[in-house]
Amino acid sequence: MLQRILVWDVPTRVFHWSLALSFAGAYLTAESERYRDIHLALGYVLLGLIGFRLLWGFVGTAYARFRSFTFTPAQVQSYLLSLLGKQPQHYVGHNPAGGVAIFLLLALGLVISVSGLGLHWEIGDEDWWEDLHEVASNLMLLVVLVHIAGVLISSVLHRENLVRAMFTGYKQAESAANLVNAYVWLGVAMAGAILLFLFVYLT
Template sequence: MNKPMSNAVGATGKLRQMILVWDMPVRVFHWLLVICFAGAWLTSESERLQMIHYAFGYTACFLILIRLVWGVIGTRYARFSQFLKSPKAVLGHFMAMLRGHPHHDVGHNPAGGLVMVVLMVLILVIGLSGYLSVKEVLGDFAGEIHESVASLALAVVILHVLAAIIMSLLEKQNLVRSMVNGKKQGMPEQAIRYPQYLVGAVILLGSLYFFYLILSGALPALTQ
């Protein structure tokens, strides 16, 4: 049988096909972070939902710390060494996009990797400033930093979503769906071998348990 016509042709002349790129830990991290960020933002103005706000915010930071570890020991496309590029490479990526010739990276492209790291740093700053605000350290300054950086992070999230939509159109593949099923177009030899379901399950359960600990007040050092 002939292969589907929807498969793109790679630089080597071989047909590209759907391959496993994103392991389960990366996917679990991504969607839990989406939920935590949205939840923290939506509960930020309510005193009645203050503990829920704390739980979402601290769990987001917990996820970032896990992602930092997985970025070193994880599978091929989860590693920072795979997608953190030099400023020259990031600029080259943007210029190629403007010329209508974007790079079809299997993992994160240079710009996407940069945005992800910036967002991770911002969320950690939000968490730290929120903690200092709870402890009434630095007076109102910590609270102002918390709110300002949260607004900046929201802008980065919106930029990230728009970029995902644009790149989906340019690359002719659904990048949002790829973060659900873990698959993107590429050569068979570019695929990762193991989805790491067990590690993903541990991250999911660990994050839910940490969320519960914060919500129930079992970690008063973070909320009082």
């Protein structure tokens, strides 16, 4: 029997949506000198979020830890093939495809941030940093689009709203551990720190 359980803690949810908004905003302001300060501010937010997620991946709650969604290539392949059948494999936390997407997003986000700093601080060959920054940004956009498509497909096949789950933190499962602590205070602190940083940087 399915039961409603808390899977995603508040910091993980704040990270997820803040990363999405900061990347989208930075991408859209990348070519405009007029919005240069906004682009830079969002880049710093992106870097800070990645730093937090790398730490939270080791000390965070059960489903947020990297070990909970580190899968072998065979497991990823098996999951993708199961989507073609009538009974796709179900995971309470991140599924194998989602796990791959997260690691790619973190890696690309880190490359984008570091190359952006290299450009801003004028370290070494500017053209090299610019090319790396642009390629990594476009690759991240591609991963984001594939990730969104995967979420929509999985939502239909598993008959669960994964987008809503990342807002509420709750999913349906037959038997799984319910998070004891959602770390609401940390999520609120993260959101407040982001807003305060943007306000100070842009004023």
